[in-house]
Amino acid sequence: MLPGINFPTTATQRTGKLVTTFRTAVRIVYLMFLNPNASPADFIPTLLRSGAPYRVLSPLGDATPHPLVDQPPYLATRHEYTGLNLNDPGYWENYKSNVKGLLGRPYARRFLSLGGILWCLALQFGPADLIDRALAGPSSDVTDWASGDMLDGFCDDMVTPADKGILLGRSLRGSETCWPPYDLWDASTEWTGRWTDDNESWFQSHLSNLSDGRLNAPKSRQVWRKLFKPAPAVISEELAHRGTDPLARTVFGQLGHSVDCEPSWDLAQYEANT
Numbered sequence: 001m002l003p004g005i006n007f008p009t010t011a012t013q014r015t016g017k018l019v020t021t022f023r024t025a026v027r028i029v030y031l032m033f034l035n036p037n038a039s040p041a042d043f044i045p046t047l048l049r050s051g052a053p054y055r056v057l058s059p060l061g062d063a064t065p066h067p068l069v070d071q072p073p074y075l076a077t078r079h080e081y082t083g084l085n086l087n088d089p090g091y092w093e094n095y096k097s098n099v100k101g102l103l104g105r106p107y108a109r110r111f112l113s114l115g116g117i118l119w120c121l122a123l124q125f126g127p128a129d130l131i132d133r134a135l136a137g138p139s140s141d142v143t144d145w146a147s148g149d150m151l152d153g154f155c156d157d158m159v160t161p162a163d164k165g166i167l168l169g170r171s172l173r174g175s176e177t178c179w180p181p182y183d184l185w186d187a188s189t190e191w192t193g194r195w196t197d198d199n200e201s202w203f204q205s206h207l208s209n210l211s212d213g214r215l216n217a218p219k220s221r222q223v224w225r226k227l228f229k230p231a232p233a234v235i236s237e238e239l240a241h242r243g244t245d246p247l248a249r250t251v252f253g254q255l256g257h258s259v260d261c262e263p264s265w266d267l268a269q270y271e272a273n274t
Helices: 022-036 042-050 073-077 091-103 106-114 116-125 128-134 160-167 180-186 197-213 222-225 245-254 266-274
Strands: 018-019 052-060 149-151 153-157 264-266
Touching: 018 022, 018 042, 022 042, 022 245, 042 052, 042 106, 042 128, 042 266, 091 160, 106 116, 106 128, 106 160, 116 128, 116 160, 116 180, 116 197, 128 197, 153 264, 180 222, 197 245, 245 266, 264 266
Parallel strands: none
Antiparallel strands: 018 052, 018 264, 052 153, 149 153
8 A cells, every 4th residue: 555655653743732533533542542651643643644634733833924025926826726627638637737736835735634535646646755744844834924724822734625626636617526526535435534455446546547538537526426425424333334433423432532522632731741
């Protein structure tokens, strides 16, 4: 799975707030049970390596624009994306060019911690230093230009719907994409909260179809929804429903944790106890 990609084993962000989905949270609780002296920060490289969704909100510093330096142009246009002409036989080369430009931006590190299909695409097409940037903390887009998520004294990079549209290869009309929409992927029975061999096998097969420039490889949201069926909202113990976030939420609550908000850990608290 993901051959040739090397992931660091040591966390670099050890302060701030780690925020996860319930699926990821159950995994962290289990890892901490096996390693009682560890900090949740120790498992961030593991989450990144597996494609699990998470984010680290870092303490908000003095993020103010430089008065004598022009803001990077891409920050002014990051909410704009006209779409890809998927009827053009050369659409795939155009897609790769768009994605290369996107993933070279400092804030693109955020794609890796979103997990799932966006994580995989960022790894496939991103620059060699993207993994290190993902683990290093907020980019210059946040620290120098205050362009990101600012939440209760914490900050992190963000990606816009337009950014996701570029990475997923959204069409000019917006009705088709080269890759399944993130929300459909995240809610489907094919996604268990971490990247699997089956996910990788499907990805490589679809990548081959796109690389050949096949005009039928991109699909409408309706077709993607049929291919990636949503997990039922009703909690079930059936095998196909295990690993869903609703079930993980129940398990997380049974382990004695609050389920009234997103699971989170104050990393500085663990550092103070070491």
